[in-house]
Amino acid sequence: MSPIYTPTFRYDDPTLTPPAPGRALIEDIGLVESLPGIGPKSGGGYIGVPISIGPLHTRFLRPYDGVETTLPNTDLRPWRTSFLVAAHSQNCFDLPDRPGWNWLRWTVADHLAHDAAAASADEPLVIVPCGATKDPTPSKIPAGQRYTGTYHRLGLRAAAALAGPNATRILSARFGLVPLHHLIEPYNLRLGQPGSITAERLREQAADQGLLDHRNVVLFGGRDYTTLAQQVWPHAHTPLAGTKGIGEQQKRLAEIAACGQLH
Incomplete structure (x- = not known):
């Protein structure tokens, strides 16, 4: 019989003060x-x-x-x-x-x-909208692989030109603020539909991930996504604002991906 293992770590703070994660x-x-x-x-x-x-x-x-x-x-x-x-x-x-x-x-x-994220607080936090076209794999796969549409993939390329994967999030209509490595199942839901992410829940997620007070935030996506995210980060950059349709937005995303700059 294997010997019984007794952990040596013990948390016994009666005030339940949380230790810092990491x-x-x-x-x-x-x-x-x-x-x-x-x-x-x-x-x-x-x-x-x-x-x-x-x-x-x-x-x-x-x-x-x-x-x-x-x-x-x-x-x-x-x-x-x-x-x-x-x-x-x-x-x-x-x-x-x-x-x-x-x-x-x-x-x-x-x-x-x-x-x-803490080590690169000045690195942009780049938020890319989800997409309607998805990998149909029924089991959970990383969020960074779930969406397969051209617009979304261009958004990820532009994000990669500005920041590392740890400073990139997908804004999912269902799951909210999702790290690229986070495993998610397929879904069919749009912003504004019952059960979709709300500004209140998005704010909670940003706080949970230590991103609520991030100074440099870049929002990709159309008006619905940027309007939602700006309720959490009103100071965020919106480099696709003023574009005339998806085609022009995709062109701007491709330019950002090529040069690694917003302007």
């Missing part, structure tokens, strides 16, 4: 766990001590059997039990919904993206 927090906790549904065929999940946290994958040692395993950062999250137990001892059962604690829902990839 790689340093993952290293302090010293444990990562797989998301629900990610695990051995026999059932259950993985948990382990991180050995190497890379930009895309994390290698960890499973303490219960001594086996080293590598998983995508999108399939792992920091171990959360100690925080949730401390909250329950204070009769708090909604800790992930409290200010500063939203990272309890983050994957390792989200924590690394947060660090990258």
